[in-house]
Amino acid sequence: MDEDAADFLQGICPDAKCQTLLYFTSKNSLVECKNCGQQHKIENLLEQKKANKINALQSMIKNMTDVQPKKGSDFVRVIGLSNFLCKLLSPLLTTYGMNKAGKATLLSELCDSETIDCGKVLGNRTFLISPAHIDVEGYGKDRTGSTLYLQTLLDELKSAHEGEERLIPIHADGDGHCLVHAIS
Incomplete structure (x- = not known):
């Protein structure tokens, strides 16, 4: 087993009104309570102990998807x-x-x-987007102006491919990794 693998732990939210059971990994330094919304330092959680890995994973996934x-x-x-x-x-x-x-x-x-x-x-699967999803705003074709900005290049590419549109600018999140998203 990998020495760097994190153990799954559990503890209780220290807020007296909340007291929610929280799951986290040994690599965490903070945990956010999904019930009261507060962030707590791991050392402040009550009744800490090693957690059942399956229960911890299920709880973490449920919290993320809810x-x-x-x-x-x-x-x-x-x-x-x-x-x-x-x-x-x-x-x-x-x-x-x-x-x-x-x-x-x-x-x-x-x-x-x-x-x-x-x-x-x-x-x-890379570089594929279903034609059904091209018009989904925030996912498919970009609507922020890149098409207008790249219009000359897009027209040349379309012309080179006998009028077939083979390349379209798609949405890229501006989350600090937008260049990576745009390139991919």
Whole structure:
């Protein structure tokens, strides 16, 4: 087992009115209570102990997926998923995978690697967007002006491909990683 793997722990929210059971990992220094909304230092939680891994994972996933987001492009759902949800689940899904029995298993146990080679695993899906999703605002075709900005280039590409539109600017989140999103 990996020495750097985090243990799952549990503790009770120290707010006297709340007292919600919270799950967290040993790598956390803060935990946010989903009931009262307060952030607490781990050392301030009451009755801390090692948690059942399955219960902890289920609770953490439920807390992440029960979030009622504000309106915005980060929360547009396509095929049931939003960018917000994917960003929340990403750390979990880059550590764990599903074995053939449907049980969460460390990636290191599934494929003898701590990380996933996205090119190998997802290479056949890259750069694809379903035509049905092109007009989904906040996901498909960008509506912030990039089409106008790139119009000359897009017209040249369309002309080079006998009038077929093969490249369109799509939405990219402005979350600090927008260049990476735009390139991908």
